[in-house]
Amino acid sequence: MSVSAAHLSWQQQGDQARTLFFAEGMRCANCAAAIRREVGALPGVERIDVNLATSRVSLAWNPSQLPLAKVLATIESLGFRPVPLSGESTVRERDRQRRSALKRIGVAGLVSMQMSMYTVGLYAGAFSGMDADMETLLRVTSMLLALPVLLYSGEPFLRGAWLDLRRRSLGMDTPVALALVLAFAASAWNTFTRSGEVYYDSVAMFVFLLLLGRYIEQSLRRGSLDASEALARSLPAQVTRVNDSGTQRVPLGDVQAGDKLRVARGAVVPVDALLESEAGILDESLISGESLPVSHRAGDRVMGGSVNVGGVIEVIAQARAEDSTLAAMGALIERAQAERPPMALLAERAAVQFVSVILVLALLVAGVWLWFDPTQAFAATLAVLVVTCPCALSLATPAAVAAASVRLSRRGVMVTRAHALERLAGIDTVAIDKTGTLTGEHIRVVAVHTLGELDTAHALRVAAALESGSTHPLAVAFAEVPTAGLVPVQCQEVAGEGVEGSIEGRLWRIGRAEWVARLAPTASDPGQFSQARVWLGNDSGLVAAFELGDGLRPGAGAAVESLRRDGLELVVISGDRPAAVRQVAQELGIAKAYGGLDPQGKLSAVRELQRQGRRVLMIGDGINDAPVLASADVSCAMGQGAALAQSASDLLLMNDSLAAVAESITTARGTVRLMRANLRWAMVYNLCAIPLAALGYVPPWLAAVGMSASSLYVVWRAHRFAHVPQQSLPVRALPVSAVTV
Amino acid sequence: MSSAYLLIALSLLMLGVAIWVFFWCVDSGQFDDIEEKGAAALDGRNLPGEESEPPKA
DSSP states (O other), X not given: OOOOGGGSOOXXXXXXXXXXXEEETOOSHHHHHHHHHHHHTSTTEEEEEEETTTTEEEEEEOTTTSOHHHHHHHHHHTTOEEEESSSHHHHHHHHHHHHHHHHHHHHHHHHHHHHHHHHHHHHHHHHHOOOHHHHHHHHHHHHHHHHHIIIIITHHHHHHHHHHHHTTSOOTHHHHHHHHHHHHHHHHHHHHTTOSOOOHHHHHHHHHHHHHHHHHHHHHHHHTSOHHHHHHHHSOSEEEEEETTEEEEEEGGGOOTTOEEEEOTTOBOOSOEEEOSSEEEEEOHHHHOOOSOEEEETTOEEOTTOEEOSSOEEEEEOSOGXXXXXXXXXXXXXXXXXXXXXXXXXXXXXXXXXXXXXHHHHHHHHHHHHHHOHHHHHXXXXXXXXXXXXXXXXXXXXXXXXXXXXXXXXXXXXXXXXXXXHHHTTOOEEEEETBTTTBOSSOEEEEEEEOSSOOHHHHHHHHHHHHTTOOOGGGGGGTTSOOTTOOOEEEEEETTTEXXXXXXXXXXXXXXXXXXXXXXXXXXOOXXXXXXXXXXXXXXXXXXXXXXXXXXXXXXXXXXXXXXXXXXXXXEEOSSOHHHHHHHHHHHTOSEEEOSOOHHHHHHHHHHHHHTTOOEEEEEOSSTTHHHHHHSSEEXXXXXXXXXXXXXXXXXXXXXXTHHHHHHHHHHHHHHHHHHHHHHHHHHHHHHHHXXXXXXXXXXXXXXXXXXXXXXXXXXXXXXXXSOOGGGSOOOOOOHHHHTO | OHHHHHHHHHHHHHHHHHHHHHXXXXXXXXXXXXXXXXXXXXXXXXXXXXXXXXXXX
């Protein structure tokens, strides 16, 4: 399938257009570097980012200067195949690739089995004597079988090396291809001159084992594709719009706010919308990390990207596709992938240099062996070429990072900066903004103390009835309390004092204690409830005291506890009243709390911590805390919707739950450990394997196994890290409606 | 001795048949998805293209 520019979708803003696509056939850091270099050199390309781990290319260019087709042609001339990200063609392309890879492996495997038969014959002949004609026949047959293995099954290696050669650079395939061609050529020469050894079985075995290793590695890498990226790709190209005359299929790009859309069972809600149908059950796991389906009622907001797992629903679009949550997420992912973590950059550069070192080394080994023992020279040189594994080196970091983002996206945490994980691992202090993170945004009644005749519920009802007409900011605290039909008459608000009104023939006051107390002829004592801010009273004195607060978010306590268990120091930094901040901090057992800070004050608080040598993770609500978030070593914001895109933070909590923060830090620490361990492993493997191969202790087949196993090991460890057992997920209450699904 | 010639020819033929059968299997999609179908049977989902009613819970 040849991809033309028409197959790719792209967004244009002014002079700049952006698109994302796969470049199939990328195998190594060198391939990514080649695309970056060659395409980057085209006039009109503003930015190009190539991600090796996911084979994605993100391109920003000026369409009036440079047609997209030219870019695609350049990429194709480098030997890669541009494939659109979305929909059916990706799946088809993946299947096609997989099938041809399987066929290559099959041919190599079956032929090497058959060839080992002939090799046994040749060995037996060498011991017990064999007719020269017979020997030639077995050798020629082996050669005929090795040829398709080399040219068909081994084609990816040869092609890769050839493309590298044409780019005048060295890639991962160069040593392997060199070894294959050398072994085959030497064997063919020996066959025709009827002398020396033949290595046809080694050629077939090499190809088989290396292909097998690469196949498994690629399957593992595909499995590690970022979940939200998979989501962005799963958006339908066309959606069903409902209008007066019936339904109509329209392109996703044509959907406007206000359109009524129909979403079939199993389909993706294409844009942020309000639910129109009575009820719907949606799987929001890809957006928020919530693992259970969530049931929604008519009028609820449903996020673009959730999957409809219930019956057919209809929704009213609230935003265009490019303004929906999903598009914002896509932009953030793009940004994260545009940057590469410092450790990965280092490893990539090392891997490319490594190849040239190997080639020089192989030459040296060949020279030395020819000097001392020419019969061993060939096998040892082959072993050196094959056993070394630059792949493990260049895969070590990207594999770990990809694994970490998969793991975090399952917890509803999105990593939007490449350096975030490395920095997060080194965090020792967590600064938390109070409002919107530890506590909810609305003022609520957190405690009711009654002083006399009324019970709590009745006191609340009376208070709510009195406050129902009030415009005072504190009145909203009572908004959710049911009044149970109580209606105040002759209600009047006294500025700065409170509200007065009569209910069921009795005069009540709610507001400041002194003012409320003045209603009664005898003075009454607020007593031990002096903390309360709102009082209720009637002619017999103070009746009830209400403590207001912006109640802790569910799970805040547990989240703080787990952060502390991880050895992190916690600090609350807030713009709220110092007393309220202290109270929340006390409730959570946090010793350090700073209240009453303006944005500048928050900033200096974080700076002060940093001056003390602390590395600070700042958690805030995103938009209001932008400056302080930017100044922290790592920032983490909570948020949803299109506002996401403006967020400058390194991490985003998609499900509004603090619990994921501790998990993120643990994951980040694990990731850095994994990166280091992977790099260490690649180093140790190569340092051990090369001398052994050079000394002739490694037979060629073992070299192939060693190389494949070493890069597989690196990817497998990352894979295992990404897919931790589900048991460690926080247990959530099962929504009733989800049980029957 | 001539039996060896025959056997080599036969082995090549069998190799050819084996490769042909393997290619046919791959092309008919036998190896396209070796995990999904097994998992789908366990959780009662329908695969795309299968029309039968899922069991009622």
